[in-house]
Amino acid sequence: MLQEFKKIIREEEDFVIIDAKGIYYRELNELINELILNGSKKFRILNVNGQRFIADGLRGGYYIEIYGTAGDDLGGFANGPTIVIHGDIQDGAGNTMNEGKIIVHGSGTDIIGHSMRGGKIFVKGEVGYRVGIHMKEYKEQIPVIVVGATAGDFLGEYMAGGRIIILGLEKRPEVEDIVGDWIGTGIHGGAIYIRGVITKDKLGYSANIKEIDENDRKIIEKNVREFCSYFGLDADEILKSKFTKIAPISRNPFAAMYSDSRENK
Amino acid sequence: MVWKNFPPDFYVRVDKELCINCMRCIKECSFGVHEYDRKKELWKRHHEKCVGCLRCAAMCPAKAINIEKSRMEYSPHPVWTNKVRKDIKMQAETGGVILTAMGNEVPYLSYFDHLVLDACQVTNPSIDPLREPMELRTFIGRKSERFDLEEDSGASLKTEIAPNLKLETPIMFAHMSYGSISIEAQLSMARAASKIGTFMGTGEGGMHKDLYQYADHIITQVASGRFAVHEEYLKRGAAIEIKIGQGAKPGIGGHLPGKKVTKEISETRMIPEGSDAISPAPHHDIYSIEDLSRLIYALKEATRYKKPVFVKIAAVHNVAPIAVGVIRAGADAVVLDGFRGGTGAAPQVHRDHHGIPLEVAIATVDRRLREEGIRHWGSIIASGGIRCSADVAKAIALGADAIYIGTGALVAMGCTVCKKCYTGKCPWGIATQIPELRKRLNPDEGAKRAANLLEAWSHELKEILGALGLNSIESLRGNRDRLRGVGLNEIDLEILGVKPAGW
Numbered sequence: 199m200l201q202e203f204k205k206i207i208r209e210e211e212d213f214v215i216i217d218a219k220g221i222y223y224r225e226l227n228e229l230i231n232e233l234i235l236n237g238s239k240k241f242r243i244l245n246v247n248g249q250r251f252i253a254d255g256l257r258g259g260y261y262i263e264i265y266g267t268a269g270d271d272l273g274g275f276a277n278g279p280t281i282v283i284h285g286d287i288q289d290g291a292g293n294t295m296n297e298g299k300i301i302v303h304g305s306g307t308d309i310i311g312h313s314m315r316g317g318k319i320f321v322k323g324e325v326g327y328r329v330g331i332h333m334k335e336y337k338e339q340i341p342v343i344v345v346g347a348t349a350g351d352f353l354g355e356y357m358a359g360g361r362i363i364i365l366g367l368e369k370r371p372e373v374e375d376i377v378g379d380w381i382g383t384g385i386h387g388g389a390i391y392i393r394g395v396i397t398k399d400k401l402g403y404s405a406n407i408k409e410i411d412e413n414d415r416k417i418i419e420k421n422v423r424e425f426c427s428y429f430g431l432d433a434d435e436i437l438k439s440k441f442t443k444i445a446p447i448s449r450n451p452f453a454a455m456y457s458d459s460r461e462n463k
Numbered sequence: 464m465v466w467k468n469f470p471p472d473f474y475v476r477v478d479k480e481l482c483i484n485c486m487r488c489i490k491e492c493s494f495g496v497h498e499y500d501r502k503k504e505l506w507k508r509h510h511e512k513c514v515g516c517l518r519c520a521a522m523c524p525a526k527a528i529n530i531e532k533s534r535m536e537y538s539p540h541p542v543w544t545n546k547v548r549k550d551i552k553m554q555a556e557t558g559g560v561i562l563t564a565m566g567n568e569v570p571y572l573s574y575f576d577h578l579v580l581d582a583c584q585v586t587n588p589s590i591d592p593l594r595e596p597m598e599l600r601t602f603i604g605r606k607s608e609r610f611d612l613e614e615d616s617g618a619s620l621k622t623e624i625a626p627n628l629k630l631e632t633p634i635m636f637a638h639m640s641y642g643s644i645s646i647e648a649q650l651s652m653a654r655a656a657s658k659i660g661t662f663m664g665t666g667e668g669g670m671h672k673d674l675y676q677y678a679d680h681i682i683t684q685v686a687s688g689r690f691a692v693h694e695e696y697l698k699r700g701a702a703i704e705i706k707i708g709q710g711a712k713p714g715i716g717g718h719l720p721g722k723k724v725t726k727e728i729s730e731t732r733m734i735p736e737g738s739d740a741i742s743p744a745p746h747h748d749i750y751s752i753e754d755l756s757r758l759i760y761a762l763k764e765a766t767r768y769k770k771p772v773f774v775k776i777a778a779v780h781n782v783a784p785i786a787v788g789v790i791r792a793g794a795d796a797v798v799l800d801g802f803r804g805g806t807g808a809a810p811q812v813h814r815d816h817h818g819i820p821l822e823v824a825i826a827t828v829d830r831r832l833r834e835e836g837i838r839h840w841g842s843i844i845a846s847g848g849i850r851c852s853a854d855v856a857k858a859i860a861l862g863a864d865a866i867y868i869g870t871g872a873l874v875a876m877g878c879t880v881c882k883k884c885y886t887g888k889c890p891w892g893i894a895t896q897i898p899e900l901r902k903r904l905n906p907d908e909g910a911k912r913a914a915n916l917l918e919a920w921s922h923e924l925k926e927i928l929g930a931l932g933l934n935s936i937e938s939l940r941g942n943r944d945r946l947r948g949v950g951l952n953e954i955d956l957e958i959l960g961v962k963p964a965g966w
């Protein structure tokens with residue numbers, strides 16, 4: 199395979215550079231996999247144009263730079279790689295990711311970070327609907343999504359853990375909506391932090407507005423600083439803003455829905 | 464006024480002359496039926512709590528206990544049955560959805576019981592499986608249309624062969640999650656599967672580390688809650704099954720209450736202890752066949768195309784076009800779960816009133832895949848309410864490649880179908896996480912019994928094939944000419960693709 203694709207691969211310092219123009223996703227991913235088996239650790243993939251599943255199921259601390267638009271499920275099931283996208287991402291980036299980082303200089307579409315259990319996603323621009331849906335957490339793994347611009351409806355739906363931070367930069371959160379409706383519908387774990395003030399009518403079933411405490415502030419600060427470091431933004435300025443915290447009304451919002459003939463609860 | 468379970472379903476009758484006051488029944492009953500007042504030296508039996516599991520009766524050393532169906536009933540009425548009245552009263556009291564377990568309890572027509580198998584007489588000799596080899600081996604997965612050889616290489620194959628599962632018998636253990644059943648129950652099935660050369664499903668609860676050594680015989684599951692789904696988990700199993708729907712509760716999700724998420728379960732599912740484990744009704748990333756295809760290929764990519772990917776759907780009205788979509792989306796097998804399929808917990812209304820019979824689903828899906836010329840693209844695995852080897856043979860003759868058994872396997876390990884799995888107090892140590900109850904199922908014993916059942920059914924399948932004059936299960940697959948319908952109407956017969964008896 200490596201022989202076959204010799205023409206589109208070259209090496210520069212410790213990077214392997216792949217020209218993905220016109221390459222089918224399956225071949226591109228197979229190629230990356232072969233290069234990994236061959237010992238390569240850092241990749242720069244040029245002319246990416248919607249190829250799906252890049253870094254899907256990848257285990258280990260690989261570094262992948264993508265120029266162009268990454269296709270669906272970028273970094274799905276990933277377990278450790280850092281992926282930097284100079285362009286946009288599409289649906290399902292970070293789907294069920296366990297560990298790793300996805301840093302996006304452009305924007306994203308729907309269900310980014312679906313069911314992710316660990317790792318971080320930073321999107322400089324905006325994201326679509328149902329972002330962070332069913333995010334989880336497990337022991338010390340607490341996934342984080344930070345979005346620079348806005349997010350669509352159903353943010354953090356069914357969320358069971360993790361943290362989502364929406365900054366709405368270049369918007370004025372006092373007067374403009376930076377997040378769609380039905381925030382945290384069915385949420386039963388984790389927390390969502392939104393810059394500005396959010397009123398209760400924007401929340402979905404089982405979500406509630408909670409007081410921000412010292413620990414929340416630390417989480418916001420740490421992740422906003424990391425976010426800004428990737429995109430050359432001024433963290434201090436952003437951190438001056440007020441944030442609203444949205445968290446579940448309880449950890450077991452669906453108990454008490456059932457009846458049982460023999461158990462007297 | 465407490466109307467819960469009044470009048471009681473069962474009456475616990477203990478023969479005073481036989482009873483030796485050993486108190487064993489108190490320990491055995493996980494529902495707190497038997498009680499002894501030491502001061503007054505009096506027995507009390509809480510009949511209304513009895514679920515009819517027969518554990519106490521089976522374990523009573525004096526054989527003094529008899530569990531009877533309660534004779535006390537409301538005034539008889541053919542429409543307003545006792546069950547209907549009791550359900551209404553309970554819901555009036557609690558305002559809750561009625562939970563239950565195991566399979567559909569409404570006595571809809573059983574097609575299996577209206578189909579009979581052919582046998583050879585005079586003109587076409589039957590085969591004696593004791594004398595001649597009988598092939599039950601079955602391969603599950605995509606089959607190649609043709610095989611091309613490399614040019615000038617003698618005999619090396621150019622065609623890429625899709626990964627298949629090799630089953631020594633066309634019977635597998637269905638997906639029942641760790642959490643809904645105990646690790647002892649899962650271990651029993653894992654050992655039996657590896658002994659017999661077949662497979663078991665993990666269900667959506669992940670793979671407990673005690674199962675790793677049997678991973679070659681384990682199919683992992685990816686359900687909408689994505690519990691435990693992790694690249695290592697996906698790579699560890701022999702195949703991956705995407706669960707879209709379940710026959711016992713088509714169209715709805717699942718919910719393991721936080722109080723059942725113990726330390727070990729939380730570790731296997733990779734979620735915090737005590738938090739609700741919610742599996743939403745749909746997968747959030749699947750709203751179309753194209754989306755399903757994306758998940759199938761995401762899983763294939765993550766496992767470098769080494770594992771077959773199955774998709775399980777509940778048998779519902781338009782099952783044939785849905786199953787065709789599933790196969791066209793890239794699934795290596797479609798699992799059809801009929802409306803008699805079991806469950807550890809389901810709202811009664813869904814269990815009893817949604818979905819269609821498995822037999823019809825197999826027949827229509829098999830036919831449609833053939834009509835479209837893509838039957839070889841994927842296998843059909845049938846599950847939901849298969850009770851004996853005859854059901855297996857009939858399912859295969861209708862078009863299935865292999866079948867899953869769930870409830871049958873549990874019954875082999877001791878379950879008496881008391882339908883209380885969702886309480887987590889399974890008196891036979893199967894659907895429970897309580898250590899004292901779990902001890903009741905010894906995995907060595909469980910494995911032996913589960914394996915015995917597969918061996919017995921496999922043996923019977925060989926005998927059935929022999930009687931049909933066939934020497935391999937492959938020749939029975941989709942061979943509806945060897946089935947006849949008894950007491951079915953014309954349309955039923957047409958849908959099943961089966962002739963009436965006498966033709």
Ligand code: SF4
Binds near residue numbers: 495
């Ligand atoms: S619930 Fe089971 S163990 Fe308890 S009294 Fe009834 S039959 Fe006996």
Ligand code: SF4
Binds near residue numbers: 884889892
């Ligand atoms: S598994 Fe246990 S609780 Fe469930 S039906 Fe069988 S015996 Fe009853």
